[in-house]
Amino acid sequence: MEQNVENVRGPSKSLLQSDDLYQYILETSVYPREPEFLKELRHVTASHPRAMMATAPDAGQLMAMLLKLVNAKKTVEVGVFTGYSLLLTALTIPEDGKIIAIDVNRETFEIGLPIIKKAGVADKIDFIESEALPVLDQLLQNHENEGSFDFAYVDADKVSYWNYHERLMKLLKLNGIVVYDNTLRKGFVAMPEALVPEHRKQDREITIEFNKLLAADPRIQISHASLGDGITICRRLY
Numbered sequence: 001m002e003q004n005v006e007n008v009r010g011p012s013k014s015l016l017q018s019d020d021l022y023q024y025i026l027e028t029s030v031y032p033r034e035p036e037f038l039k040e041l042r043h044v045t046a047s048h049p050r051a052m053m054a055t056a057p058d059a060g061q062l063m064a065m066l067l068k069l070v071n072a073k074k075t076v077e078v079g080v081f082t083g084y085s086l087l088l089t090a091l092t093i094p095e096d097g098k099i100i101a102i103d104v105n106r107e108t109f110e111i112g113l114p115i116i117k118k119a120g121v122a123d124k125i126d127f128i129e130s131e132a133l134p135v136l137d138q139l140l141q142n143h144e145n146e147g148s149f150d151f152a153y154v155d156a157d158k159v160s161y162w163n164y165h166e167r168l169m170k171l172l173k174l175n176g177i178v179v180y181d182n183t184l185r186k187g188f189v190a191m192p193e194a195l196v197p198e199h200r201k202q203d204r205e206i207t208i209e210f211n212k213l214l215a216a217d218p219r220i221q222i223s224h225a226s227l228g229d230g231i232t233i234c235r236r237l238y
Contacts, residue, residue, distance in 0.1 A: 045081075050081075072177075146171065
């Protein structure tokens with residue numbers, strides 16, 4: 001018997017103390033409204049060894065609303081993995097919308113590419129296999145790109161988050177939105193350092209510093225939400 005896609009449980013990224021409560025949120029409010037192509041991609045990604053890297057579906061639902069609220073048409077995504085957030089964005093923006101998607105690993109992008117093509121939105125995506133900073137810098141060399149992007153999503157190497165932020169502040173329109181993923185690091189940011197596993201300490205320190213920098217940045221309005229592994233939503237003020 002074929003397993004219901006909605007009931008396929010990948011690794012949970014939720015910070016909620018109760019897995020049952022998180023599942024209630026997903027089954028009540030997220031999965032019933034999740035487009036079928038996203039369900040399919042989530043199902044395919046669930047069996048990947050690094051499935052935890054995928055965007056949490058409840059965080060994705062909020063992103064779709066943000067995209068609509070700012071009438072996003074031109075977006076950039078730093079870190080793609082199998083493409084859940086990328087497909088979500090492509091399904092949400094208008095027919096003539098465009099996404100610049102940057103990732104160092106085309107192999108994982110190609111896991112989701114057949115579903116993206118089947119959804120009929122592949123032509124909205126310009127995938128660039130590269131480190132992100134050179135691509136962002138190249139975009140900024142063309143002054144027409146400054147202040148032209150409506151939305152950005154960053155889920156990539158955490159050590160570079162602030163460097164991405166500085167460039168995105170130039171690329172985003174006024175009132176444009178950037179969403180940063182993994183800004184709570186499984187709760188380790190609030191945990192005494194002595195209790196943090198050794199292999200997580202560097203990530204914890206990098207994230208704590210990044211969160212402080214965002215909180216002190218007068219160029220943005222922020223909301224730090226405990227969805228997925230923590231997301232920080234920033235609206236460019238000037």
